[in-house]
Amino acid sequence: MPPEAIVAIPVRHYGRWVGAVAVCALLAWLAWSFVNSDIHWDVVGEYLTYDRITEGAAKTLWITVLSMAIGLVLGLLLAVMRLSDNAVLSNVAWGYIWFFRGTPVLVQLVLWYNLSFIFDTMNFGFYKDETNDIITPFVAALLGLGLNEAAYMAEIARAGILSVDPGQTEAAHALGMNGAKTTRRIVLPQAMRVIIPPSGNEFINMLKTSSLVSVVHYEELFWAADIVGSRNTRVMELFVVATVWYLLLTTIFSVGQYYLERHYAKGSGRTQPPTPLQRLRAQLTSFRTKSQVGGTTV
Known part of the structure; x- marks a missing residue:
């Protein structure tokens, strides 16, 4: 006589449902509070595409991309210097990182x-001019953000380089590659798997940190929203506009970071995470299968 089938009764997690209801209630209360506040949402919609705001958003994006490029290139150089057997190069890189990570970005911008x-x-030998004519608000913002970012990128790149198996370098040297070629063609491509995720976070963080350059009178997104809001006395509405733009830009680059990580994860032996479209398709398929099974059971 075959044994009776075991009836598995799932454990009921009432705490999860209580927590979910509490979170949904809190979100609903926040949404209701904002909708019924004194914010004029028609003004927010009107100024989302205002010329000065869109120009400020474009300048924010431009200064972020250029600063990140400086930080990435200089950071890779500093990481290689930090790992060098040359005591002078290693100590200079360490001193650079120590100074720029130890002082606030706002202070560096003002300096x-x-x-x-x-x-x-x-x-400069080939060029001479007054400092005020050279250090414009744009140059000050670029130096403040780019040089500060290089210190953080140096540590990220160093961690990525150290994550590569030393046997890879030994094998490259056995094939006759010199140190520079080994770093460029063997070490860095593999290190990018470790470097890309935190670098994407650094880019998004810099996109938000760029609001600090308003202190040097560079007219980026926050500065533009502040100026427009002070003129039409709709300060809070313009800050909401700036918030929407920051959220839009960070969302776009977060999606880009996701696909960049998938690209460099190829060949790593790990199963690549599904894309948002694949995840949505899987959820719809799962829901359709459960519905069919439920219909058959009934």
Whole structure:
């Protein structure tokens, strides 16, 4: 006589349902509070595409991309210097990282913008001019963000380089590759799997940190929203506009980061996570299968 089938009764997690209801209630209360607040939402919609706001968003994106490019290139160089057997190069890289990670970005921006208090003129040999004419708000913002980012990217790149098996370098040297070629063609491509995720987070963080450059009078998104809001006395509405733009930009680049991580994860031996479309398709298929099974059972 065959044994009776075991009837499995799932454990009921009432706490999860209580927590979910509490969270939904809190979100509903926040949404209701904002909708019924004194914010004029028609003004928010009107200024979302206002010329000065869109120009500020474009300048925010431009200064972020350029600063990240400086941070990435200089950070990779500093990481290689930090790992060098040359004591001078290693200590110089360590000192750079120590200084720029140990001081706030806001302070660095102000220092660059007021560099003329230290140097009246700047002489590069082939070019000489007054410091105020060289260190414009754009240049001060670029130096403040880019040089600061290089210190963080150096540590991220160093961690990525150290994650590569030393046997890879030994094998490359056995094939006759020199140090520079080994780093460029063997080490860095493999290190990118470790470097890309935190680098994407750094880019998104810099996109938000770029609002600090308003202190040096560079007219990015936050500065533009502040100026427009102070003129039409709709300060909160314009700050909401700036918030929407920041959320839009960070969302776009978050999606880009996701696909970039998938690209560099190829060949790593790990199963790549599904894309948002694949995840949605799987959920719809699962829901359709459960509905069919439920219909058959009934």
